[in-house]
Amino acid sequence: MNFSVVTGDITRLHADAIVNAANNSLLGGGGVDGAIHRAAGPGLLAECRTLGGCRTGECKMTDAYNLPCKKVIHTVGPVWHGGNRNEAELLASCYRGAMELACRNGFGSIAFPCISTGVYGYPARAAAEIAVGTVYDYIKKHESGINVTFCCFKQSDAEIYNSLLDRISVKTV
Ligand code: APR
Numbered sequence: 001m002n003f004s005v006v007t008g009d010i011t012r013l014h015a016d017a018i019v020n021a022a023n024n025s026l027l028g029g030g031g032v033d034g035a036i037h038r039a040a041g042p043g044l045l046a047e048c049r050t051l052g053g054c055r056t057g058e059c060k061m062t063d064a065y066n067l068p069c070k071k072v073i074h075t076v077g078p079v080w081h082g083g084n085r086n087e088a089e090l091l092a093s094c095y096r097g098a099m100e101l102a103c104r105n106g107f108g109s110i111a112f113p114c115i116s117t118g119v120y121g122y123p124a125r126a127a128a129e130i131a132v133g134t135v136y137d138y139i140k141k142h143e144s145g146i147n148v149t150f151c152c153f154k155q156s157d158a159e160i161y162n163s164l165l166d167r168i169s170v171k172t173v
Contacts, residue, residue, distance in 0.1 A: 002147040003135075005161040006111075010151040011039035014068045016107035017061070018151075019098050021115045022074040026054050032113045032153070036072060040065040044072065057093035061101055071105070073098045077116030080123065088130055091116055095134040103144050111149040114157050125160050132164045 010018050010032060020036045023029050026048040028037040037044055043065040051074075054060050059075040075098055078090035094115050102110045112131060116122035128150075135148055152158040 003165050004149045005158050007152050007155055007158045010113050011035050013111045015109040015111040017071045017073050017102050018069045018111045020072050020074045021113050022076050024053050024076050026051055031118045040067045057090040059097035059101055073101050077120055080121040091130045092134045095131055099138040109147040111151045128160045
């Protein structure tokens, strides 16, 4: 069970799969979604057009085109409305679904952005606690050896993830 935290651009990571914080249309946007589509090139949008969108909390996988990773797992996180609209479970479902897809496809590594914490306004620490807790529980339950990277664009997010992983003493790098 290998966890790591990096600060930087997820489009540059060579993980087997990187996760995209998309919207329900899957037709691109700003933030990490925009960065992934820019780096992947037009082939990604063309494939996304064939998927018929994605419901909040669910995941769909595409090829990676010009990205250095092998696949992109698109997921749609919840928009934060104060915490009383099932946001926590929907966010957990994003992480759980991405882990299921990665493990079902035999991937050895996966990298997550901080889903829902940008445009969608989810509080950073609460989201990180859900991310770490959901991924850790999935790996323990399924005895998976997959390497998980939390890719933070902001140093402040990396500090949160590092403190959470230190607390469960699983961080390897
Ligand atoms: N690499 C890694 N993380 C990134 C990158 C990048 N290149 N660019 C942005 N981020 C970080 C943000 O700093 C934030 O911590 O990704 C996290 C998620 O922020 P958003 O990309 O805004 O995603 P989200 O909050 O889930 O909102 C999704 O935004 O971009 C649109 O189409 C997207 O409508 C959807 C909405």
